[in-house]
Amino acid sequence: MDTSGANIDLLFRNGLKDLEVLPPIGAWANIRPVIRKKAGPFLFLRSAAMIAVLLSLSVIVYRYNRELQVSAENLMPAMNELSEQMLASNPAPPVLAFRENRRRETVPRREQAVINETVQLAENIISTDETGFPPATDNFSYSELISPPGRVSALYMTDIIRFSGTKEINDAESYVDNGKERSPRWSLSALASPIYYNGFAASGDDLSQQLMASEQARVSYSGGVGFAYKLSKKLSIQSGIYYASVGQEVAGISSYAGFQRYDYTKGDANFRVLTSSGTIYTNNSDVFLIDRSADRVLTAYTNDVFDPVKSELDYMNSSLQQSFSYIEMPVIIRYKLLNRVIDFNLIGGLSYNLLVNNSVYTTSDAGRLAVGKTEGLNPFTISSSLGMGMEYNFSDKISFNLEPTFRYYLNPFTNVPGLRTHPYSFGIFSGLSYRF
C-alpha cells in the first residue's frame, strides 16, 4: 500500500493548519461597506406606518365630527332661553325664516329629514288664522318647536332668526327640494402620485424570498384622469384611466459593456437572470452579466470560460433596473365620511391593470444601457385598493384632492412556476376635480 501520498498530504495539512500571514496594507480599505437589506422588518414597518396614517386620519375625522355635534348641543340651552326671552319681550307674531344658506346644496339627508319633521311639527302646533297669528293657547311653546335638543342640534341653529308662519315654512321645504335637484352628480378629476412599490412572497415560497432579499423597490409614479358619478349624498362610483410606471433594482448582478466583440452567438439571449418578478432575458449582445454572490445568472459564458476583467470590458454597474408600465382601469367606491369645507372619503375598490411595456437596463456615469426584457410577467393583473380621500372645495365646482392609497395585487405578478410574488404599493395621489 502506497502511503507516501497520504503522508505528504498529512505533512501539508498539519503544517499549514495554523499558518497566519498578515494581509497587505490597504486590503481592508478596498473592501466596500456592506449594508444588509432587512426586507422583513422593513416591510412590517412600512405596513405599520401606512395603517397608522389611515387610522390617524380616521380618528381626526371622527373627533372633528364629534366636536361639531357637541358644540351644537351646547348651543341648545342658550337658544331656548333666547327664544323665551324674545317671546316675552315681543308679543308680535313670531316669524320663522331661513337665512339665505350658502351651503344649501350640501344639506345632508339626515338634516333634511329633521327639518321636514320640524316643519311638520310646527304645522301641527301652529294652526295660524288669516292674520297669521297663532291660536291663543297655553299649550304652545316655542321651545317645544325647537326641542328635543338632540334632534334640533342638526339644524343650523344660527339660521333660525324669526318665525313667519306657514308661507316661509313652505318656502323652506321647496328650498330643500330644489337644492337636492341642483347638486351636480358628475365630476372629472386628474390625479398623480409618486408610488412606493414593493412586493412580498407568498408564505412557503423560499425561492421568491431568497430572490427578493437582493431586490429593492425604487420610487415609481402613477397618474391619469378619472370620472365619478354620485349615487347618493354619501356614495359615489369612480373610474378612469391611469398610467403607472413601477420597477425594482436587482442588486448583485454586475454588468459590463463591450462584450459584442467576444460574442459569437446569434439571436439567442446570452444571459438569463432569475428575479422574483420573472426571468430577465438579455437582447443586447454588447452586455455581459455576472453574479458574483449567487447563481442567478444562467449563461454559457461562465466564470471558467470568460473573465470580463481580463477581457477589459467596461464595467457599468453592480445592479440591474427592471421597469414595468401599466395601463390601469380602476373601479372605486367612495363613501363620504364628512361633508364640510374639507370632505373626507373612504375609498376602496379594484383596478384592472394591463402590462404595456417592460424593460431592463443598467446605468453608469456614461448613461443608460438597455439590457433586455423580463419574461414571465402576467400581462393582466388585478389589484385591490384602500385609501382615505381628502377633498378641499375651492368652490362649488372645483376641489383639490389628496388621497393616500394602499394597493395590493390579488394575482401573482409573474406566471413563472415556483414564484408567487404579490406586489403592493403605496402612493399619495393629489390633483384637482371638477363637478358638473
Added chain:
Amino acid sequence: MPDLKNIIKGCLAGNRRDQELLYRRHASRLYAICLQYSGNDEEARDVLQEGFIKIFENLVHYKNEGSFEGWMRRIIVNTALEKFRSRNHLYRVDDIDLLPESESEPYNEHYTGLEAIDLLEIIRDLPPKYRMVFNLFAIEGYSHKEISKMINISEGTSKSNLSRARAILQRKVNLFTGIQKQIVNGY
C-alpha cells in the same frame, strides 16, 4: 474586547466598525488560505477582499451551527475556486502536462525542519490545476468526484493531477530537507 456574537450582530446591522473588527481578527488566517490557493500575491489579495464582502453579505445565513471560522474558510475557498474557474482558460496546458513525472522517492519521515511558511511556498509553486486539486483533496478533504464537478474536469484527471502534485511536492520537500541536511552536516 467585544465577543464574536456582538461583532456578528454589529456586522449584520451594517456597522462598519464591527466589520473591520471581524476583518482584523480573522484576516491573517484567511489570507494564508488565500495565498495557499493563489499563484501570486495580487490574486490572493483579490480573493481575500471578495471573500470578506461575501462573508458580510451572507452573515445573515450563518446559523451559529459549527465553527464560525470554518464557515468563513469555506467562503474563502469558494471564492478562490470561482477565481480559478474564471481564469482557468488562461492557464496553459503545457504548464501541466509536459512536466516530468516524479521519480518515486520514498517518503522521509524526518521532514521536521520544514516551517509552515516553507510549505506554503512549495505549494504555491505548483501549477494552478495541480495546486487546486491538491488543496481540495488533501487539505479540504473533498473527493475526486466532488472536485471533478467543482472545477469541471473528469475524475480521472483529478486523480492524475493529484498524483502529479504529490510527486512534485515530495520531490521539492526531499530537495529542501536534503539541502538542510547538507547544511547541518557541513557539506
